[in-house]
Amino acid sequence: MKIMVIGGGGREHAIIRSLRKNQKISEIYALPGNGGIAADAVCVDIGAKDIEAQVCFAKENGIDFAVVAPDDPLVLGAVDALEAAGIPCFGPDKKAAIIEGSKVFSKNLMKKYGIPTAAYEVFTDAETALAYVKTSPLPAVIKADGLALGKGVIIAETREDAVAAVETIMLDKKFGDSGNQIVIEEFLTGPEVSVLSFTDGKTVIPMVSSMDHKRAHDNDEGLNTGGMGTIAPNPYYTPEIARRCMDEIFRPTVAAMAQEGRPFRGCLYFGLMLTPNGPKVIEYNCRFGDPETQVVLPLMESDLLTAMQACRAGTLEETDVRFSSGSACCVVMASDGYPESYEKGYEITVDADAEAEIFVAGAKREDGKLITNGGRVLGVTAAANDLPRAISKAYAAVDKVHFGNAYYRHDIGRRALRALDT
Numbered sequence: 001m002k003i004m005v006i007g008g009g010g011r012e013h014a015i016i017r018s019l020r021k022n023q024k025i026s027e028i029y030a031l032p033g034n035g036g037i038a039a040d041a042v043c044v045d046i047g048a049k050d051i052e053a054q055v056c057f058a059k060e061n062g063i064d065f066a067v068v069a070p071d072d073p074l075v076l077g078a079v080d081a082l083e084a085a086g087i088p089c090f091g092p093d094k095k096a097a098i099i100e101g102s103k104v105f106s107k108n109l110m111k112k113y114g115i116p117t118a119a120y121e122v123f124t125d126a127e128t129a130l131a132y133v134k135t136s137p138l139p140a141v142i143k144a145d146g147l148a149l150g151k152g153v154i155i156a157e158t159r160e161d162a163v164a165a166v167e168t169i170m171l172d173k174k175f176g177d178s179g180n181q182i183v184i185e186e187f188l189t190g191p192e193v194s195v196l197s198f199t200d201g202k203t204v205i206p207m208v209s210s211m212d213h214k215r216a217h218d219n220d221e222g223l224n225t226g227g228m229g230t231i232a233p234n235p236y237y238t239p240e241i242a243r244r245c246m247d248e249i250f251r252p253t254v255a256a257m258a259q260e261g262r263p264f265r266g267c268l269y270f271g272l273m274l275t276p277n278g279p280k281v282i283e284y285n286c287r288f289g290d291p292e293t294q295v296v297l298p299l300m301e302s303d304l305l306t307a308m309q310a311c312r313a314g315t316l317e318e319t320d321v322r323f324s325s326g327s328a329c330c331v332v333m334a335s336d337g338y339p340e341s342y343e344k345g346y347e348i349t350v351d352a353d354a355e356a357e358i359f360v361a362g363a364k365r366e367d368g369k370l371i372t373n374g375g376r377v378l379g380v381t382a383a384a385n386d387l388p389r390a391i392s393k394a395y396a397a398v399d400k401v402h403f404g405n406a407y408y409r410h411d412i413g414r415r416a417l418r419a420l421d422t
Contacts, residue, residue, distance in 0.1 A: 001025050007069035008032045010361035010379045011290035016041050018297040018304040036360020051078045058087045075101035090308035096264040100286040103183045104145050113256040116280040120185035126170040133162035139187040144169050146178030190275040191236040194292045200316040201263030204250045208323045209237035210292045218411045225339045229331045229412035232295040235419040294359050294379045295328035327387040329394040330379045336407040338375035346372045346404035356382040356397030
């Protein structure tokens, strides 16, 4: 089989590594991939949003199955275009991808079907929104409606912050048309949990839960990033919580999308807050999370391609999907200065005795060398029987990865270890 994976980050590298375990796969192409992915797949210089070129490539190269990994091409309809050309795909079509593509849609969906989430208001003009935030409860969470590279959410602690957030999104158009509408919602408290799930539009099978670390610096300080590391499973996500989420959130969401004529087939990501009043949805994503994928897929014991094909075929209920009872930790190594300004162009070297999987996010190949080419450069992932060992192994491996300007958090998993001790 020939497989095509659209995307070029650490998430896609983890997906490709997992797919490579299937002996039926003869070739994997990554569009566009990156310098690290090139060790595991054939990289093709076609951008993730260049859907027309993706379709042409798939037809010309006899692609048997495509995996559309990032949010942008999913929301733009890459799956629709590829399927129309006869290329079977893993990922939701455009109608279903709106669950991430529009926060207004997803909040209204939850309200209509009684799925627990934060109370909210929707605004389509800045004047009304500004009037609202001058009297609304604080802190307030202010979200751009559309995709914004994971940065379209602002937590406003003060009245001034709230006004500035509305102006930034709606008047300054920092996120472009994604800010034409905004959602302002109540600030929830409690541990956060990420749960990726396979679904074929009827059945939903959650993967191992995880805990992301979004802030740039230790002790959850600094700016929000795309994710500085993650662990799995999340100790706050107990069997009792998992049952509640299945009954109150996961199945109702899949059923709601089907009822709306938007059956969701692919990976549905549930971003959850475990509040004093029970689990609530913070956000949906229409794809694998990054860097959550880098700890979840290494714990998968059954075959990834089989699960993906079952999601498309509607046969997930009778498909074997299994995960290890162990734990995993991913430490993201970034360029110092990320997520703001940073230098790139440094050679990356890895000691031969590094006992971890290294998923490359921002690097290119030059003269046979791997060179830094992004903010988040790579993720160092280690799995073990328990979380303390996984964390220890990951950091031991980090010490064996070298590049100029390297920066990483030193406390990935610390909150999880505290939770295990209580």
